Amino acid sequence: MFRHTILITYRNFLRYKSSFFINLVGLSSGLACTLLIYLWVADELSADRFHQKADRLYQVLRNVQRPDGIRTGESTPARLGESLLAEMPEVEYAVSVNSSGEYSGEGIIVYEDKHLKAKGIFASEDYFNVFSYDLIQGNKDRVLADKNGVLISETLAKKVFNTTDNIVGKTFVWNHRVRFEGPLYVSGIFKDVPANSTCQFDIVFNFKKLLEGDRNAEQWNAGPAETYLVLKDGTSIVEFNKKISRHLFSKVPDNKATLFVSRYSDKYLHGRFESGVQSGGRIEYVWLFSMIAVFILAIACINFMNLSTAQASRKMKEVGIKKTMGVNRKVLIFQFLGESILMAFLSLAIATLLVFVLLPQFNELTNKQLHFTPGIKPFLVIGGMVLFTGIVSGGYPAFYLSGFEPARVLKGKLATTFGDVWIRKGLVVTQFVLSIVFMVAFLIVNRQIEFTQTKSLGYEKENVLMFSRQGRISWDAHETFMSALRDIPGVVNASCMFGSILEKDLSLHGGFSWEGQPPGAKEILFPSPTVSHDFIETLNIRIKEGRTFSDAYGEESKIVVNEAAVKMMGFPDPIGRMIRDGQHEKQIVGVVKDFQYGSLHHQISPVFFRYSSRGSDVMVKVQPGSEANTIERLGEVYEKFHPGYPFEFTFLDADYQRLYDSEKRVAVLSKYFAVIAIIISCLGLFGLAAFTAQKRQKEIGIRKILGATQAGIVSLLSADFTKMILIAIAIALPVSYFTALKWLERFAYRIALEWWFFAGAGVAALVIAWITIGMQTIRAAHTNPADYIRTE
Known part of the structure; x- marks a missing residue:
């Protein structure tokens, strides 16, 4: 029977070539889109789920109640992990990690005549017991026991030492903006961090090394660590969160933060918090893409259903004769379903070829490194999807065609029912509804x-070059470095700051108070970047009244604000007014026009510019048309002041995009x-x-x-x-x-x-x-x- 079904299907394909071609193109295109989206969704869902203890691995987060709402943050005290391990019996392991602070980030490994860039993090002793990064050399219980021992990745080991054999114990120098005292040696090697890990690094330092370099890091009111816990089996997260909620109150009397844990594997997809509650994140794109895949495949299936039912008259006599000869309805349903399933698997073969051809372009569009590799799980998922497609697209035609009455069919009196017509019309409408929605989107x-x-941001982002000073910075020679930049032909202006004008949340600062301030406003966090003189001129932010910072004055006690800040404070004549920044009195010397700090996702908010002659992040305004020569000269000056570090820059307008x-x-x-x-x-x-x-x-x-x-x-x-x-x-x-x-x-x-x-x-x-x-x-x-x- 199966062989007969295959033969009949093959003959129908040959007989109705146009229908066959339309169905094949439609289904293969729909399946190709669905397969590409499946690869993307599977990659997104796999983020951070490879850890063996992923179902018990949690991150400790802080909620801080402020007048402008609850803010959720990752920074926690360095001693929080060991405190929770000692006081909470539900905790099996606790580790402190610094992966994005001042101490972490990219630095240079110096070994013999090699200078290689690497990204480092700090982690406490049980890091490799908590996170499943495989070790090639070293015992995971001991590799971080010595504060001078570090672990490096397999790839980095080959770059530095040309091998992974017999390198444990070898020493090297780590050049970073924060230099460590004493020699560093290799205590172990780990396999390269998987691509689906949200934390990417090449080298792991002992957390004690960070504490040694910062005398304030161990204070309970500091927050240099991200704290991760492995909880014991059977732990109730609701009850555990109740227990740790006020844990910091016993350590810091005036603490305002409450603690809670969130599953680490949810961080990537559910990383957005609003009012202290998890409220989404990239999972929204996962759902969006999944729905698009379903819609595209549905449109393709609708084609098959429509054409099959519309062309039923071509198969009327075949159905009538078979039923007259005693063929029951189940056999006919099997035949027609077999035809649609065979079409689906034939379309899958073409779709697979399309995926291999289109995957490089799709990776470029999505900024991914997806691979279409065979395996049991992909085979089951894709095979099930194709089988489902075949059944769905062929199910209605199969039951429709097999239900014909043989006597009426053979007399040619088969009438198209009102329901049949409207089902076909409804399917066409559905197709075009989805198509129009895509077009509008x-x-x-x-x-x-x-x-x-194209929207005016209130500053000029064109021809502004940005770079960060790397390595050990000599602040005594900082102004000499900035002056050397300004003296380069083609440089219009140059300034520096800590952070970036594009990162609104990076420079949030509280503690501002002023005369007539409403209750609780002191606790509001405002964007308050620390900038040097010429910053406002470099970006051509317009002055409304007063002046900007100048190296001709002592500016540490001065502040420049924007119009939104003046409106919030209610000052009719802001120039010369005093505000408090924590324990320091500062005088408003200038007001700038409102400008967009950060992206257009956020409204323009009050901004307080604080002054510092120092800043590790440099902006240089370049004369249009002279970019090539100017950048070459900038690189020469940079290498003079930062030997061994490459000159890496971006343009502000590109970063904004x-x-x-x-x-x-x-x-x-x-x-x-x-x-x-x-x-x-x-x-x-x-x-x-x-x-x-x-x-x-x-x-x-x-x-x-x-x-x-x-x-x-x-x-x-x-x-x-x-x-x-x-x-x-x-x-x-x-x-x-x-x-x-x-x-x-x-x-x-x-x-x-x-x-x-x-x-x-x-x-x-x-x-x-x-x-x-x-x-x-x-x-x-x-x-x-x-x-x-x-x-x-």
């Missing part, structure tokens, strides 16, 4: 991205998905139009003999399809509107939703559908009527 996301790139990378990827992918959805939908529409024209060919011939015009014939054949597209437009536009409103909520400054965004997508869908239908209807209208009625 592409248009609105692109307009919003364009808006973020990277703030919207996620949105850009959604825009690009929505464009491709919209095109694919339209193509697949139009393929189905093309097939239905062809079948309709063929089915009504005798009617067309008679109408033409009776005087019907070609335009009238085209209008007649297009009317039903036009109605379906108009219904799809009517459904899709409200759905698109509310979806767009929801997406735009993430931006503090956003485009207005113009009527033509939606009308344009609707008209475009209608025109594309007309072109598709017209290819068949015009051909039918031009055919000689004698060819249609010759058999009568």
Whole structure:
């Protein structure tokens, strides 16, 4: 029976080539999109889940109640881990890690004549008992016992020592902006950190080394550590969070932070907290892409269902004869389902080839390193998906075709029921609803991205070059270094700061107070970057009144604010007014026009510029047209003051654009998905139009003999399809509107939703559908009527 089904299916493919081609292209395209999205989703879901204790591994977070809301942070006291291990019986392991502080980050390993960049983190002794990074050499219980011992990755070991054999005990120098005293030696080697680990590093230092270099790091009111716990089996997280909530109150009497734990493997996908509660993150994109995959595959399946049911008349006699000969309905269902499943697996073969071809471009779009490798789990998932596709796309046609009454079929009296027609029409409407939604999404996301790139930010980001000073910085020679930069031909201005104007949360600072301040406002955190003189001039931020910082004055007791800060403080004449910054009195000497600090996801907020002649992050305004020569000279000056460190720079405008990378990827992918959805939908529409024209060919011939015009014939054949597209437009536009409103909520400054965004997508869908239908209807209208009625 199976062999017979295969043979019948093969013959049907040969007999109905156009339907076969349309179904094959539609299903293979839909499956290729679905497979690519599956690889992306699987990679996202795998982040940080490779650790053996992932189900019991938690990070300790802090909630701090402030007047402007609850803020959730990762920084915790260095001694918190050992305190929780000693006082909480539910804790099996506790480690302190510093992966993003002043001590961590990129530095240079110096060994003999080699200078190699590496990224380091600090970790306490049980780090490799908590996190499953495999060791090649060393005992995970002892590798971090000595404060001068470090572990390096397999790749770094080969780069530094040209081998991984017999290098334990070898010493090297670590050049970083914070230098360590005493020799450092290799105590172990670990396998390279997997790509699906959110924490990437090449070298691990002992946490005691950080404590040794910072005398304040062990204070309970400091926060140099990220604290991770492995909890014992059966621990109730709700009860444990209640126990540790006020743990810091016994250590710091005036503490304002409460503690809680969150599963570490959830950090990547669920890393956003609002009002102290986990509220989403990248998981939203996982759901979005998953829904897109389902929609694309659904559009492809709809094509198969529509064409199969529409062309049922071609198989009427086959079904009637088989039923008359005693074939039961189950056999027929098996035959038709087998045909659709075979089509699905044939489409899978083509889709797999498409994935291999398109994967490099898809990786570039998504900034991933995805690989399509065979395995049991992918085989089961993909095989199940294809089987499901075959059953779904062929299920309705199979039950529909197998239900024909043999007597009525053989007499040619099979009537198309009202329900059959509306099911087909409903499926076409569904296809175009999804296609129009994709089109609107592409248009609105692109307009919003364009808006973020062109909106005036209140400062000039063009031709501003940025770099960070690396290694051990001699602050005594800092001004000499800055002066050398300013003396380079082509340099318009140069300044420095700690942090970046693009990172709003990096320089949050509290403790400001002023006369007439409302209760509790002292606890509000404001962006308050520490900048040197010429900072405002380098970015060409406009002055409203007063002056900017100058090296001609003693500026440590001065402050510059923006208009939003003046409005908040309620000062009608702010120049000369005094505010307190913690224990220090500072005088307002200037007010700048409001500008965008950070991205357009955030509203313009009060900004307090504090002064420091130092700053590890440098900005240089370059004369347009002289970039190449100026950058070369900047590199020479940098290497003179930072021997052994490469000169690495970025441009401010490029970094600003990277703030919207996620949105850009959604825009690009929505464009491709919209095109694919339209193509697949139009393929189905093309097939239905062809079948309709063929089915009504005798009617067309008679109408033409009776005087019907070609335009009238085209209008007649297009009317039903036009109605379906108009219904799809009517459904899709409200759905698109509310979806767009929801997406735009993430931006503090956003485009207005113009009527033509939606009308344009609707008209475009209608025109594309007309072109598709017209290819068949015009051909039918031009055919000689004698060819249609010759058999009568």
